[in-house]
Amino acid sequence: MHRAVFLDRDDTLIANRTLTDQPGCAPGDLCDPARVQLLPGVLDACARLARAEYLLIVVTNQGVVARGGGTIAQVEATHDRLCTLLTADATPLLHAVYYCPYHPAGSVAEYRREHPWRKPNPGMILAAAADHDIELASSWLIGDARRDAQAAIAAGIPADHCLLLAPHGRVEDLSSAAAHILAQSV
Numbered sequence: 001m002h003r004a005v006f007l008d009r010d011d012t013l014i015a016n017r018t019l020t021d022q023p024g025c026a027p028g029d030l031c032d033p034a035r036v037q038l039l040p041g042v043l044d045a046c047a048r049l050a051r052a053e054y055l056l057i058v059v060t061n062q063g064v065v066a067r068g069g070g071t072i073a074q075v076e077a078t079h080d081r082l083c084t085l086l087t088a089d090a091t092p093l094l095h096a097v098y099y100c101p102y103h104p105a106g107s108v109a110e111y112r113r114e115h116p117w118r119k120p121n122p123g124m125i126l127a128a129a130a131d132h133d134i135e136l137a138s139s140w141l142i143g144d145a146r147r148d149a150q151a152a153i154a155a156g157i158p159a160d161h162c163l164l165l166a167p168h169g170r171v172e173d174l175s176s177a178a179a180h181i182l183a184q185s186v
């Protein structure tokens, strides 16, 4: 079995711009590949985790689709861009990207509902674990919101393996989170 580091997307890997000029977009929505910008230290932190044989898997709520602020195609193009930026020595660092387009208060009927994949529900992490043969007890989560940790704990990741970044958590940035994980990994 593999061990993984599950990564939130917005304000964990990439700077999150508020697109108030687009209908349906709320603070935190980003579904334009041209606006994808890695936070400082993210590329190096991901490279170090990948070298330690952690599978790096993004798990991100994208309720922007349900709110009509972006399409599935735009979200996936944004993730393609993220995967391109997170490449070291011509090797993609991200193993997979899971996203949840549903939101119970959405305006697009097709996506307007609660969903087991929507954090704080554990569905994305459970699906990834099944898809990629991941042992959750030895895996980690890095996020920036309480619901990221809630999803991870509900999936079976130990609570002390859930690292939340400032300002809502205690870890300074992704570099610090990676250093903590690597210091505890054998």
Ligand SMILES: [Mg+2]
Pocket (backbone or CB within 6 Å): 008, 009, 010, 011, 012, 143, 144, 145
């Ligand atoms: Mg976030």
